[in-house]
Amino acid sequence: MIEKLKIIGQYILPKHLVSRLAGKLASAKAGKLTTFLIKQFIAKFKIDMSEAKHSEPGHFKTFNDFFTRELREDVRQVVEGDENIAMPVDGRVSQLGAIKMGRIFQAKGHDFSLRELLGGRDDIAAPFDEGLFATVYLSPKDYHRIHMPITGTLEQLIFIPGDLFSVNPLTAENVPNLFARNERAVAVFSTAIGPMAMVLVGATIVGSIETVWGGTLTANAKKEIQYWDYKDQNISLEKGAEMGRFKLGSTIVALFPKDSVDFTQGLQAGSATRLGELFATTNVTTHAIK
Incomplete structure (x- = not known):
């Protein structure tokens, strides 16, 4: 009750x-x-x-x-090696697995649309269909800066106004389309394994979502989806570098294309995460990003 x-x-x-x-x-x-x-x-x-x-x-x-306090430099070590993908946040895995027929698993009895999560753009969603996703919840006690899992060059940023439901496990189990209905920012990067998307999902009492290259993101007066194209600006971030932060906590959804990575063995719903630890390994031949 x-x-x-x-x-x-x-x-x-x-x-x-x-x-x-x-x-x-x-x-x-x-x-x-x-x-x-x-x-x-x-x-x-x-x-x-x-x-x-x-x-x-x-x-x-x-x-x-x-x-949004900084950590001491010696308390988180970012996993080395081009074949290793680093955990982007401290938190706890909500769900992870395959994106099936354009749908992402949320909780028992609930899934949501990949396309809707990414702002309704087929061209942005297509590379991730049949790929992998990981949803990680940041609780109030966690470190709330988000870091890069892999070196990447920023391609696009999308800010999608929406609801501000809480994103704790109870809400995830009971509110349909939670992560595709809440306010969120989608950052798409080109990487050595193909495109990667980091989705920063807002929540109740989250003061704001920020990125290191653009500052605080806010909805415009008409509550329209906003798109920014960064292809010609050469904004590159190294693995482990900060890419954004939450003021008062929330959730991230990381997206990878089909056949690009395998999540580290033992990582599952409920697993605690620590920034910099092994998140996944690549299963494609990597190449330098230019």
Whole structure:
């Protein structure tokens, strides 16, 4: 009964209004109040601040500064070797597997459209049909910067306005088309194994989604899908480099083309993930990106 009430609450909650208010609070420089909230958050979610570059709550001027905190350089090692794909985030695998007939598995009884996830563009979706996907949930305690699994050159960015349902496991099991209905950003890269897409999915009280090359992404007044073409701008990011971040947490969906990679043995729904660890291995002959 409690779980049903939580799901009903997701539908009736004014999610965009709540998220805007949360975003303003999170970006406010409120001095002692900000420090107090950060301390409470650390205690509630048992966050290991020894991994952070700055471990003292008082260092952060806003809650967003704390939430998007940097890690110390020595706490995450990115797997080496051109044949090895690195885990892009700390979190937990929600689902992973094959994209079948243009559909991606969400949870028992639920799947969603690859094409819809990527903003309705057949040309963008086609290379990933029959490929592989991995959906990774970032909980409030996790590190919230997203890094590159493989070296890539940015081709396109799509920002798709939408709902802001929570993306926790309970919601994923009960809200149809969750990841293809929530607000999201899709970054498509060319890589040595072909195209790769990183989908950053927004959620309730997520203050914003940012990319390292374009800053904060926001919906326009008409709530239209926005497309940016980067093919001529030569924006390349090395494996392990930061590519974006969430303010107040969410989910990523990584997409790979057919016959390009194999997920590391033992990785499955429920697996904890750590940035930089082995995510997958290539099964095609790689070549340098020019």
